[in-house]
């Protein structure tokens with residue numbers, strides 16, 4: 705697969721494969737996302753979505769194939785290597801510290817928040833946290849609120865904000881909408897729209913709700929048994945087509 709339009713893909717996987725012992729988790733995966741684009745990654749349980757995200761975030765090494773970041777071939781050595789290239793992942797478990805306030809959680813990737821922090825530095829961190837949240841439209845009354853007191857949607861929004869704050873250029877979101885009600889999910893969808901409008905972030909979104917995928921994503925990739933079986937602009941597909949393709953897997957021949 706080649707880079708589309710003029711700009712190179714923010715991240716691209718060419719012919720990527722991954723096995724775990726006898727299990728082929730991914731086979732010949734070609735995927736790319738451009739800055740300003742949201743790619744939806746869908747597929748049934750065990751299809752390989754998390755394995756693919758973990759390869760893109762440097763957690764697993766692929767057995768075959770090549771990754772490119774902003775057009776350059778890379779072999780990701782670790783999650784911190786990926787992070788140094790602007791690749792950030794928000795997993796379902798969020799890695800937030802509930803007993804710490806919002807502004808310290810926002811700085812977890814960039815500062816040693818357990819050391820005593822001088823008053824003026826704290827003041828500056830609070831100001832920057834407020835600025836970060838305001839710039840992407842996250843409505844949290846106070847940055848000194850403990851994260852454990854926030855709703856699931858607000859916590860998810862803070863986890864996404866933290867990645868953006870760490871200068872992410874490529875944001876990988878593993879089911880940020882799982883187990884959220886309509887209002888909470890709406891909060892995250894609005895946030896993703898705001899981030900997309902910035903135009904400099906490439907986003908990969910794993911989601912099980914196909915209505916939300918068709919609504920928010922520019923393009924969708926369907927993974928089935930470790931292979932991408934559909935790669936289409938969402939404007940050219942529908943929830944019905946996606947559901948039919950997944951259901952067809954289970955139809956008796």
Ligand SMILES: Nc1ncnc2c1ncn2[C@@H]1O[C@H](COP(=O)(O)OP(=O)(O)OP(=O)(O)O)[C@@H](O)[C@H]1O
Pocket residue numbers: 724727728729747748749750751752753754755756
């Ligand atoms: N560390 C591992 N060791 C062995 N097998 C694994 C490992 N990680 C994933 N697998 C296998 O690879 C395949 C793909 O799993 P993966 O978790 O990537 O799927 P998924 O699409 O994310 O599923 P889900 O939606 O249930 O999270 C499955 O058969 C799974 O059992």
